[in-house]
Amino acid sequence: MPDSQQIKTQLDIQGAVIGPGDENYEESLRLWSDTCYRRAAAVVRPKTANDIASTVQYARKHSLDLAVRGGGHSTLATSSTDGGILIDLGKEMTRVVVNPDTQTVIVQGGATWGDVSREVGRYPLAVNGGTVSMVGVGGGLSLEGGYGYYAPQHGVTLDTIIAAKVVTGTGEIVSVSREENPDLFWAIRGAAPTVGVVYEFTFQAYPQPNPIWYGMRSFPASEVQSVAKALNTALFHPRGKAAAQCLLYLSPEDGKTPIVSTVLFFDGSEEEARGHFAQLLKIECIDDNMQMRPFSQTNTVLDPFVPAGGRKNEFGFQTTLPPRPGFVAEILDYITAKCTAEPELSHSSVEIDFFDPTQICRVPVADAVFPTGVRLMHGTAMLQWTDASKDEESFALGKAIQKMTERELLRQGEKQSLTVSDFTAYNQETKLSPAEMFGENAPRLLDIKAKYDPANMFNKQNPIV
Incomplete structure (x- = not known):
């Protein structure tokens, strides 16, 4: 198994590869919560989809643990790895592009809702996002529900995702929507951390001419x-x-x-x-x-x-x-x-x-x-x-x-739901079955998981096998 120095020299990408001994290594491991601190063998800060794909392929080839960080706000240590490779989207992949004509917003996976609201706020538009600006767009919010102030009007955030770009567990770069690779589009909306890296979103925006x-x-x-x-x-x-x-x-x-x-x-x-x-x-x-x-x-x-x-x-x-x-x-x-x-x-x-x-x-x-x-x-x-x-x-x-x-x-005659949402997420220690986490959607999700991530590279958040 390659060590930190070998990963740095063998992983040929445009983005930075940071390891122990580098000046910014400790800073690269810091998350929103100190309880999630883990010492990765290498932190990858990709600049392109190809960087992500190459990293996933390398980790799979060498049987390395792999974690992905967007905003890094999980308190389950699902955006951390002890001795593996951490893909950190939050440094280089934070671009937000608003198209006022189509009322759509393209957001890279490392952006925060603060990044999104600042860009969207330049137009008479709004998006159905999070309630805290420093929270990341991807990861646990957009891809596991997304409860925000527009929920009574537009539902959860993932209902407003109209397309995305994903790197799968095999290192393939895939565009998804209801028309293109619809099975993976279905799966990322609720279970993305278990099937791939969503590095770009397209959201439907809504008119917001008034304060x-x-x-x-x-x-x-x-x-x-x-x-x-x-x-x-x-x-x-x-x-x-x-x-x-x-x-x-x-x-x-x-x-x-x-x-x-x-x-x-x-x-x-x-x-x-x-x-x-x-x-x-x-x-x-x-x-x-x-x-x-x-x-x-x-x-x-x-x-x-x-x-x-x-x-x-x-x-x-x-x-x-x-x-x-x-x-x-x-x-x-x-x-x-x-x-x-x-x-x-x-x-x-x-x-x-x-x-x-x-x-x-x-x-x-x-x-x-x-x-x-x-x-x-x-x-x-x-x-x-x-x-x-x-x-x-x-x-x-x-x-x-x-x-x-x-x-x-x-x-009060009600029953708690244990299924996955951005309020309820699980890590490897929880050991819940797919049915307990995803309810009636579990059988179909298992088939899609086997197709796009057969080696189970993505096993940190709501892990399924």
Whole structure:
């Protein structure tokens, strides 16, 4: 098996190949979460599709472990490799090209949603993307669902992918769409990390001639049930123009005072927005930065809550539609008690997305491998700390929050879905069956996996065999 130096000398590509001893090697291994740090034998920063193809072929020939990084925001270490080759798209392959005539956007696989929103924002257009600007376009968001503020209007992000370019597990460069290689196009929309490297997307954009009412409004913990009731009232809009998020956390000023914040999004006039969220706006707040903003700024409010660096773990969960206000209060009480008792976790938070799933559920499950069109709401426990000795404690807290939400679903006559989405992803340690991860779409996916990745080169995220 070749060592780091051999990989560097034998891999003939246009992009950089970085190994131990190089000045920028340690920097090349840094991810959003320090829990995912692994020492790759070589980090490849491809400039072209041929670079990616050559790297995949080389790794396959020499039986080397292979990982792919887009935005690098997974907390499952699926964008890392210990002793293998890491393909890092985020340095060279970040181009975004907008075609206002066809209302389409071509995005390379290493771009972030901040990159996309800045370029799209130059035109009277919008794309159905993520809610945090630093998150990568590919990987776990676009290719495993993609729940954002436009979900009530346009469904999940992967529903707006109209074409893509992929490097398969055999090192073949393939263009995909509903007309071209439709089987692989079907598979990447929900399971791309298991069948290939999607290095370019074409998204459908939508007219957005006017600014959007967007921002954050915060309340004292004593108002948590009133806030949840008001968000439930505003959950449905007849044209899908409204979306909101509820954030439960401790004040960053003292690390002790619990706060309830809402991120509000309304695709319409401020007058109509204030009418729609009227019940929430009646509640006395402690901070408010709501304003009409251009599309390019509508994924920025949450950025300060999830800075790069430090140790992080994300635990996705589901709640009833709508969630019971008393249960939202229970979650706030629980994380307040846990995070004040352990100050290392004081920057953690729980976020619940108040996104009407009606449009998402209109898309047939068989349309793409994406298996999670359920009439439930989604949320995330975002745990942050710095001391590695607290890793197990953090993991236990995340699992406890998931168990709380699972019990609440059962009490309300609902059942948790374990299938894959950008809220629920798995790594090699999970050992779930394809059917558990992909539901009724698993048999077809297994056939496509065998065709395009017979050597199982892509086995990090939601691994299937």
